[in-house]
Amino acid sequence: MSIQRQATIVSSLTACILISVKFIIGILSGSVAILASAIDSLLDLSASLFNLYALTKAEKPANFEFNYGMGKIESLAAVIEGSVILVSGIFILYQSFKKLFFGGELVYLDYSLYVMLFSLILTTMLVIYLNYIAKKSNNLVIKADALHYKTDILSNGAVLIALVLVHWTHLHIIDAIFGIGIGIYVAYSAFGILKEGVLILLDKALEEQKIESIKQIIASAPQVQSYHDLKTRQSGETNFVEVHLVFDPNISLLDAHKVADSIECAIQNLEGKWEIITHLDPYDDEGAVCNIY
Template identity: 70%
Template sequence: MSPQRRATMISSCVALVLIVVKFVAGIISGSVAILASAIDSLLDLSASLFNLYAITKAEQPACVKFNYGRGKIESLAAVIEGSVIVVSGIFILYQSFKKIALGSELARLDLSVFVMIFSLIVTACLVLYLNYVAKMSNNLVIQADALHYKTDLLSNGAVLVALVLIKLTGFEIIDALFGIAIGLYVGYSAFGLLKQGVLVLLDRALDDEKLTAIKEILDSATEVKSYHDLKTRQSGDTHFVEVHLVFSPDILLKDAHAVADMLECKIQNLQEQWQGQWVVITHLDPYEPAS
């Protein structure tokens, strides 16, 4: 089992535990912030289960039907998870404004505080683990999961602070005010994740640092007079590079092909710097294209 699949399975189990604990505490105490956090954990579970499916599919090799593999399903999962985060933020806002309008009393604050401390510790451990796997694998799905649970970590901390303040001051509207702040932050945090996933689905070129490294390799070949139509994109952890190399018309095909193979090998070796596979396609041209 890959580290990515193991990470999504662990995050799913953690989300399930937190759902049960928070729902019970939220119902007993009547805290909208805890119930909102429980709903957020329920959405976390849905997202983590889909991420597990996405990673399982993305790890399958290319085939006759999917010639370039299924790597983009990871970006699709990131977009879906970002959407889940937005929905979670909207629901939290709704519950908070509803409580301000209708009002409600909190009960069993001691239990609520204990539950949120437990949730905070468990979520913090999960975030550290997911960050480790994301850094090791450079996997967009795990990065999305780590971001998702990082927002949970902050929201759980905010809920805990709100409960402590309510216990000290007796102002129960603090619960709803903190709920609004959590909802706004959760919705905002999803923007970057949605943007990154959508850009990958739209075949955005590789970032400037990777493009610079590729161009340096292409410029190093003295046999290549010039190059054009350099195109790049990423699908999952696979980087695709396509370029037209211009040679002198007098060069032998086998010699030009040997140079192209050498350049392809150097670009593929970039996987030592940036994790993932590199698929390089070169086209050999005997003259400059007409402008």
Template identity: 50%
Template sequence: MFCKNLSYTPKYATLIATITALCLAIGKLVVGAVSGSVAVLASAIDSLLDVGISIFNFFALKKSEKPADSRFNYGLGKLESLAATFEGLVIALSGVYIFYTSCVKLISSHEIESLQYSLGMMIFSFCITFCLVWYLQKVAKKTNSQVIKADVMHYKVDLLSNGVILCSLAAISVSGFDKLDAILGIGIALYIMFSAFRLMRESVLLLLDRAIDPHIFVRVQEVLENAPITSYHALRSRIVGNIIFLDVHLVFHPDITLLEAHRISNSIEEHIRALDVSLIWEINAHLDPYDDSEFDVISQQGRR
């Protein structure tokens, strides 16, 4: 019943993520301060960053959903990729800070106190983060939102780090080897920085108008090749959030009527949109009475 009542919109998802991260951050800060565990404190700082990122994402999504206007003819969908790039940068900086703090703790001797509180907090955090990742994955699958996809990757990293910290604290409670806490912090920091790089790379590619995924592009080509047209060329694509912009020149026989060519063009567009109904397709088909592909820059580059 609870799952049925959940909203699966990106803005609602960022709101849930913000509240969850804030609650976990407060709990981890209190427990980390009491116990002195660098791993728990590092996780608390990461959760605080999650709060800021989720708030930023909420407003970015709110702006990106505004319709196109006379100033932004294609809308503000790229704000999603911009927000994801910012999120990756913040994650990377948090990884650097955790790495530095862990190295300091490794060099200096420190002892973890009230270990049972740290264990309890990390068990609670792991369970809550697991539920959040499950929910965000469902939202990302339904909406194909770049921001939510970034959040999924981010909280998966949190889930992994929470799990590793939990195992580390359990090992410390058995062995008494406190430096394992700092060693674990270094490992988590390196993994966080690597994940941030992957996230920023994907977001920057989208800001640079990366073409659609190859497997979707091949299926679009199959639709065009099976269509009742003479040929096609100048096939281009780019992604903005969950919107795919597709341009193509369709070549028809010179004697075909405009009405018939328009009907075939509409049919082609319908078949392309059916390839993935979760995406919004903005298709711009140019109807040609002859093949002018020699003027197509992309076709010329492909023949070189």
């Protein structure tokens, strides 16, 4: 089992624990902030389970039906998780405004404080673990999960502060005000991961730094007179590159192929997983229309 799949299983189990304790104390105490946090954890579980499914599919090799593999399902999972985060933020806002206008008092404050402190510690440990896996694997799904739970740290911390202030001041409206702040932040945080996932699904080019490294590798081959139609995209953990290399018309096909192989090997040695297609041209035919010889 890959470390990415292990990470999603750990996320799912953590979400199950948090859902149980938050729902019990949230219902008993009447805290909208805790109930909103419980709903957020429930959505976390749904997202983590889908991420597990997505990673399982993405790790399967290319086949006759999916010639390029199913790596883009990871980007789809990131978009879904970003949507889940957005819905979570909207729900928190709804519950908070409802309490702000209609009121309500908190009970079992001591238990509520203990639960949120426990949630904060457990979520912090999970984020540290997910960040480690994300850096090691450079996986978009794990990055999305880490970002998701990072927002949970801030929201759990805000809920804890709100409960402490309610305990000290007996102003129960503080719970609703903090809930509104949490909802706005959670909804805002969703747009970053949504944007990244959508751009990958739309075959956005790789980062400028990676493209520049590819250009330098091509330029370092003296036999290549020029190049054109350099195209890049990402699918899951794999970076795809296509390029037309222009050689002297008198070079042998064998020699040109060796040069192309050396360029492909150099790109393969860059960070990440790569699939490269090089087209060998005897002259610069950029923009040329199709001709039959």
